[in-house]
Amino acid sequence: MIEQLLDVARRRADGGADGLWRRVERTSVAFEWGRLKAAAVTEETGANLRVCHGGRVGVAGTTAAEAAADALVERALASAALGEPLDLGFPPATPLPPLTTFFAPAAEASLDTLIRLGAGLLERLARDGCRVNVAIERETAETNVANTAGAAGRYRSTAVAVSAEVWRIAGDDVLVLGDAFEGADLPGEETLARIVDAIDDRLTRALTIVTPPEGTLPVIFTPPGLEALLLPVTQGLSGKAVLQGISPLGGQVGETVFDPRFSVTDDPLLAGRAASRPLDDECVPSHVTRLVECGVVRQFIYDLETAARAKTRSTGHGRRRVFGKPVPAYTNLVLGEVARGERGRDQRWGELGGGLVRDVTDGLLVDELIGVGQGNVIGGAFSHPVALAYRIERGEITGRVKDAAVAGNAYELWKRVGGFGTDARWTSGRYAPSVRLDGVSVARR
Amino acid sequence: MIDRLTAALRRSRAAYTEIRVERTWSTAVTVRGRRLDAATASEDQGGCVRALHRSGGWGVASFTSLERLEAMVTRADELSRAVRVDPPIRLADVAPHQAEALLELDGDVRGIPLAAKQQLIAAYNDTMLAVSNRVVDTLATYHDEVSEYWYVNSEGTILHQLRPEVTLSGTAVARRDGTIEKGLESIGLRRGWHSVQDKAAGFRAAAERAVQLLDAPTVRGGTYPVVLDPELAGVFIHEAFGHLSEADFVYENPPARAMMTLGRRFGKPVLNVGDNGAAPGLRGTLPFDDEGTPTQDTALIREGVLVGRLHSRETAATLGERPTGNARALSFRHAPIVRMTNTYIGNGRGTLEDLIQDIPLGVYACGAFGGQTLLENFSFTAAYGHMIRDGRVAELVKDVVLAGNLVQTLDRIDHIAGDFRWNEMGGGCGKGGQSPLPVTEGAPHVRIEAALVGGEVAA
Numbered sequence: 001m002i003e004q005l006l007d008v009a010r011r012r013a014d015g016g017a018d019g020l021w022r023r024v025e026r027t028s029v030a031f032e033w034g035r036l037k038a039a040a041v042t043e044e045t046g047a048n049l050r051v052c053h054g055g056r057v058g059v060a061g062t063t064a065a066e067a068a069a070d071a072l073v074e075r076a077l078a079s080a081a082l083g084e085p086l087d088l089g090f091p092p093a094t095p096l097p098p099l100t101t102f103f104a105p106a107a108e109a110s111l112d113t114l115i116r117l118g119a120g121l122l123e124r125l126a127r128d129g130c131r132v133n134v135a136i137e138r139e140t141a142e143t144n145v146a147n148t149a150g151a152a153g154r155y156r157s158t159a160v161a162v163s164a165e166v167w168r169i170a171g172d173d174v175l176v177l178g179d180a181f182e183g184a185d186l187p188g189e190e191t192l193a194r195i196v197d198a199i200d201d202r203l204t205r206a207l208t209i210v211t212p213p214e215g216t217l218p219v220i221f222t223p224p225g226l227e228a229l230l231l232p233v234t235q236g237l238s239g240k241a242v243l244q245g246i247s248p249l250g251g252q253v254g255e256t257v258f259d260p261r262f263s264v265t266d267d268p269l270l271a272g273r274a275a276s277r278p279l280d281d282e283c284v285p286s287h288v289t290r291l292v293e294c295g296v297v298r299q300f301i302y303d304l305e306t307a308a309r310a311k312t313r314s315t316g317h318g319r320r321r322v323f324g325k326p327v328p329a330y331t332n333l334v335l336g337e338v339a340r341g342e343r344g345r346d347q348r349w350g351e352l353g354g355g356l357v358r359d360v361t362d363g364l365l366v367d368e369l370i371g372v373g374q375g376n377v378i379g380g381a382f383s384h385p386v387a388l389a390y391r392i393e394r395g396e397i398t399g400r401v402k403d404a405a406v407a408g409n410a411y412e413l414w415k416r417v418g419g420f421g422t423d424a425r426w427t428s429g430r431y432a433p434s435v436r437l438d439g440v441s442v443a444r445r
Numbered sequence: 446m447i448d449r450l451t452a453a454l455r456r457s458r459a460a461y462t463e464i465r466v467e468r469t470w471s472t473a474v475t476v477r478g479r480r481l482d483a484a485t486a487s488e489d490q491g492g493c494v495r496a497l498h499r500s501g502g503w504g505v506a507s508f509t510s511l512e513r514l515e516a517m518v519t520r521a522d523e524l525s526r527a528v529r530v531d532p533p534i535r536l537a538d539v540a541p542h543q544a545e546a547l548l549e550l551d552g553d554v555r556g557i558p559l560a561a562k563q564q565l566i567a568a569y570n571d572t573m574l575a576v577s578n579r580v581v582d583t584l585a586t587y588h589d590e591v592s593e594y595w596y597v598n599s600e601g602t603i604l605h606q607l608r609p610e611v612t613l614s615g616t617a618v619a620r621r622d623g624t625i626e627k628g629l630e631s632i633g634l635r636r637g638w639h640s641v642q643d644k645a646a647g648f649r650a651a652a653e654r655a656v657q658l659l660d661a662p663t664v665r666g667g668t669y670p671v672v673l674d675p676e677l678a679g680v681f682i683h684e685a686f687g688h689l690s691e692a693d694f695v696y697e698n699p700p701a702r703a704m705m706t707l708g709r710r711f712g713k714p715v716l717n718v719g720d721n722g723a724a725p726g727l728r729g730t731l732p733f734d735d736e737g738t739p740t741q742d743t744a745l746i747r748e749g750v751l752v753g754r755l756h757s758r759e760t761a762a763t764l765g766e767r768p769t770g771n772a773r774a775l776s777f778r779h780a781p782i783v784r785m786t787n788t789y790i791g792n793g794r795g796t797l798e799d800l801i802q803d804i805p806l807g808v809y810a811c812g813a814f815g816g817q818t819l820l821e822n823f824s825f826t827a828a829y830g831h832m833i834r835d836g837r838v839a840e841l842v843k844d845v846v847l848a849g850n851l852v853q854t855l856d857r858i859d860h861i862a863g864d865f866r867w868n869e870m871g872g873g874c875g876k877g878g879q880s881p882l883p884v885t886e887g888a889p890h891v892r893i894e895a896a897l898v899g900g901e902v903a904a
Contacts, residue, residue: 029528033697037534039524040505042778043513044491063489063509075486082474082484082563111527131698169700172852174821244478244582246618246625323487324473371824374815375846379625381663383899385848387819402822405848405899407666443666443899 001069002144005049008069010148012077015052016090018147020281020320022046028137029114031122039111046322051076056083057305061323088308090147094285096278099269101157103185107140114138117186121164124196127203133165138186143277151283158184159274162192166199173209173402177202177367177388182428184274201352202367202388208399210391212444218363218418219406219440220353220392223427225366226435230335231373232380232410233264237291239302240328243310246378248411249297258295259417261336265290266301268316268331275331275429282318282326289315303328335432336420354421354434358395364442365390365397366406383407383441407441447605449514450597456518459496459504459525461536463598464518465735466492466511467777470555471590474563476570478582484563491777496521497536502528505780537761537768539738541601546732550609552638554589562587565641566613569648573617576652579659582618585648588871589637602737609637610728610883612871613644617652621659626843628655629814629828633728633871633883640726654829657841664830664842664898670807671847671896672800677813677827679868679886682718683788684816685823685851686711688876690720690745690753691771691783692760702764709751712855717791718746720755722770727867728883729786733770736781740770757783775879782877790888793861800860800892807833808898810845813870824848824899846899854893862890 002021009017026042048061049072058080060072109117118136125132139159146152165178179195181187187195221229233249241247249257268286270276279285282304290298302310303318303326319329351357353365369384385405390397414437421434450464468490475482491509494517498504504524506517554562570585594606612633619626628651634640673681688694695701722740724730733739736758745753756764757772760783772781801809812828830845831838865887873881 032693035530035697036502036528037530038503038505038780039528040503040507040780041517041520041524042506043508043510043517044778045509059483059485061485061487063491078559079483079485082481082560084480111524115528129700131700167698167701169698169704172704172821172850174701174704174819176819244618246582246620248623248625323471323489324485325483368819370819370822370848371815371817371826371846374817374824375826375844376625376627376814381844383666383844383846385822385824385846385897385899387822403850403897405666405846405897407846407899441666443897 001047002146005047005069005072006146006148008073009049009051012073013051013053015055016148017049017051018090018282019047019049021144022141024139024141026137026139027111027114028135029118031118031134033131033133034122036115036119047072048320048322049073049076050325051080052088053077053080055085056080057086057088058083059325063322086305086308088304090149091151091283093150093152096153096285097269097287099276099278100271101155101184101277103158106138106158106160106185109138109186117162121162121192121195125164125166125199129168129170131167135163137161145279145281145283147283153279153283155278157277160186162187164195164199166203175206177206182274182426184272184276205352205390205397206388206400210399210401212401212404213362213364213391213442214444215442216439217442218360218436218438219442220356220360220363220365220434220436222353222365222367222434223423223425223432224368226432228369228372228382228384229410229413229437230430231377233414234330234333235378237300238328239300239306239310241378242300243306248378248380252297255297256295257297258292258414260295261417261420262292262295262414263336264292265334266330266332267334270332273332280316280318281320282314284314284316284318286316301328301330330429333430335430336424352397354423356419356421356434356436357392357397360392361394363392364401364406365392369406380409380411382410404442404444407443408439413437413440446595447597447603450595453514453518454597454599456515457496457522457599459498459522461497461599462518463495463596464492465777466595467592469590469592471588472554472559472562474566474587476567476585479574481563484559486559493774493777493780494518494521495780496525497534498525500530500533501525502530502534503780504528507778534759535762536758539758539768542733542737542739543603544732545605547607548609548635550591550607551636551640553591554609554611554638555591557638569613569615569645572645572648573615573652576649577619577656579619579621579656580617580652581620584616586614588612596737598737604733604737606732608635608731610635611637611641613641614871615648615651617655619655619659624659626655626658628652631870631872633885634726634869635728635730636726658829658843661841661843663844664808666899668895668897670804671893671898672807672809672833673891673893674811675864675866675888675890676868677810677825678790678888678891680813680816680825682790682888683785683874683884683886684818684825685854686718687720687785687788688818689851690755691785692754692756692764693783696760696763705751705754707751710749711746711751712749712858714748715793715861716746716749716855716858718789719744719791720771720785720788722786724787727787727869728885734772734781735774736772738768738770738772740786743769755783755785757781773882775882779879782879784876784882785874785884787867787885787887789886790861790891792863792865792889794863796862796864797890800862800890801833801838802836804833805835808845809833809838810847821851823851848897848899854896857894857896858891859894860892865889
């Protein structure tokens with residue numbers, strides 16, 4: 001399909017073309033409120049084509065698998081006719097790094113295997129007064145990406161997602177907490193046990209409700225709780241935001257902006273991660289990108305277009321879907337300095353807060369906030385009510401707090417980190433430990 | 446197409462089977478700053494089969510290749526049989542409908558050249574850029590689509606629908622040194638090309654607001670009397686209450702059911718809330734939902750008392766209530782789940798002035814950057830706000846985030862004005878991995894006696 005598309009495009013577009021063809025098969029099972037309710041399969045095939053013609057760039061996408069290549073090329077050319085001038089260079093053929101993206105146990109797992117996996121988790125999470133939802137999803141994909149400069153990549157990949165959610169409703173008190181695994185292969189027994197332990201521990205500690213603290217306090221953000229603090233940073237490190245002039249980190253390469261213990265790396269070559277791939281969706285070979293090193297801003301992420309506009313090179317962060325043009329996107333973000341060998345597998349998640357709790361006299365541990373991503377994220381200011389948070393008094397977690405909100409500025413808070421925990425783990429696409437930040441505003445009502 | 450679908454239905458041995466097929470033509474034009482980001486036309490097509498065996502679970506198969514239709518009917522059938530459910534899933538009765546429900550296209554967007562769409566959105570974008578040199582970045586998006594939709598089920602329902610949609614959105618980013626602020630404009634309707642003409646004023650206002658916010662102080666965190674403008678009040682009722690009224694939350698969850706018992710008082714007698722999927726031309730409007738149930742105006746809270754909830758056929762059967770036409774799927778890639786359509790707070794009496802005149806110190810929260818609910822707790826971010834001082838609207842403030850507990854907050858709504866309007870915004874709602882589903886909200890000005898406003902607090 002892709003070769004045929006590029007053949008047609010080569011004849012019609014004077015500046016070349018690139019394209020992505022992807023076929024995805026997904027199988028999922030859903031357990032709702034404690035029982036198996038549905039099983040689903042999805043088969044989806046799509047193609048995305050980009051052409052350069054007359055110094056302008058256009059894109060078109062389709063899921064109409066039977067569609068003629070000519071029609072798609074025609075639409076891409078119509079899009080280019082309206083496009084802005086852009087000198088987009090397509091990368092030449094380059095050797096790709098070795099990387100395993102396809103795991104047979106995941107690909108070959110039967111529907112029954114997936115159902116048993118979910119049922120097992122459900123059983124271990126059953127508790128009096130609680131309802132459990134579990135979802136298991138397995139995906140196999142075939143990706144074919146190529147350009148008219150001769151670069152091409154074809155790989156098969158697998159992805160598995162397991163998520164569990166426990167609900168406890170007592171009167172008007174609704175407590176929801178969950179955990180999830182995302183990887184390229186089926187989770188092992190140890191990973192499932194950790195999901196159960198993590199939920200159990202947080203649930204047990206949540207049964208006691210205490211008055212929230214108030215004032216400017218030390219707050220420990222767990223790996224999932226860190227989202228609000230990291231979102232401004234990852235948005236600010238995107239070359240797209242820098243180009244637009246809206247990133248507070250623009251023009252700060254080489255400057256110390258963060259605590260010297262703060263580092264962020266994007267690593268598309270980690271084995272076992274669903275986001276890992278040998279090349280990006282624009283034929284740029286994958287490599288590790290150091291974004292922030294010891295508090296110093298080193299690099300922004302770029303795809304081909306943002307790199308061309310910024311007069312720099314793509315960092316291999318082009319991601320494209322069937323519809324629309326490629327955009328810069330992270331793969332596996334790693335916070336802090338963790339030895340590479342350890343990153344691929346989960347460490348012990350250990351105690352809540354990763355050992356940071358004992359040094360806090362009066363503060364909060366935040367596991368989930370409400371409304372992250374709303375508002376003026378990139379400016380760094382945040383203000384969110386807590387969804388799940390615990391009070392810390394004299395070095396111990398004393399119970400769950402409700403009706404509290406935390407606020408601050410992420411860039412200010414990251415300048416001085418109170419401490420990193422020993423509980424680094426993957427939370428969706430990010431590997432991070434718990435972090436203690438001092439001087440967070442805590443309000444209650 | 447209908448003949449092909451009804452023939453495929455006959456291959457299923459399930460007690461209930463339905464097939465949806467969609468073909469969507471869409472265009473999108475995005476302008477960023479002074480240049481065109483992308484102008485694209487797309488064609489998306491596919492289908493979804495759902496099958497249900499007696500004592501089986503739902504078997505769902507979705508696909509992009511129509512050549513796979515027959516095979517996917519068989520697959521859904523097999524999946525349903527592989528899932529054992531006890532007690533079995535039941536569906537509430539809905540009379541079979543055969544309908545050609547072709548919504549008014551109001552200027553069929555498929556006939557408008559891509560270049561004309563580009564010119565329209567570029568002009569709105571220029572309006573934002575022209576406001577001030579403090580406007581450092583803009584993003585303006587035009588999106589339209591027309592979906593042709595076919596639906597058949599094994600009970601005899603046969604539907605053919607044409608669903609138009611058009612949205613405009615604008616973001617203006619103003620910057621001075623390290624301070625960055627934004628203003629948003631958003632318009633979304635289930636209409637066509639005619640409905641998005643002459644809309645420059647809203648884009649200009651968004652850019653002006655972004656610039657004004659550069660000088661505005663952050664609201665001081667604390668508990669205040671809060672007045673919500675109709676836009677934010679609409680987002681509030683969607684986020685804080687609407688999701689709880691979706692029956693899939695309660696139908697198999699006894700403690701949740703106890704919390705949402707019909708007849709329970711949720712507010713003062715001024716409060717009326719509903720969801721109306723049949724209101725003309727709005728984003729959440731459709732003649733039938735994705736199970737073939739006609740949409741309707743469903744009362745949820747009447748004079749402060751919970752009187753109804755939103756249903757699919759499955760949740761209605763479990764609770765012994767009637768389907769409300771709220772089973773919706775984002776696209777053929779998904780099975781329908783219980784969703785809102787156009788959710789509203791009913792009209793009260795009086796004006797904004799009547800609501801604020803006896804407030805010595807409060808917050809007037811306007812517009813919405815977004816909202817999220819975690820059932821009893823919600824958070825929503827106003828686009829901007831004003832302090833209320835001595836009964837008057839006073840200085841502009843920023844970073845107005847309202848957080849609260851649903852039950853407490855609904856009960857603290859003590860005054861509702863008589864100036865109802867639908868939001869008619871773009872954007873949409875997310876649930877169960879299906880986002881953004883087109884919905885809208887409507888409300889008049891609403892006063893909450895006391896609510897927590899996030900922001901910096903004094904040490």
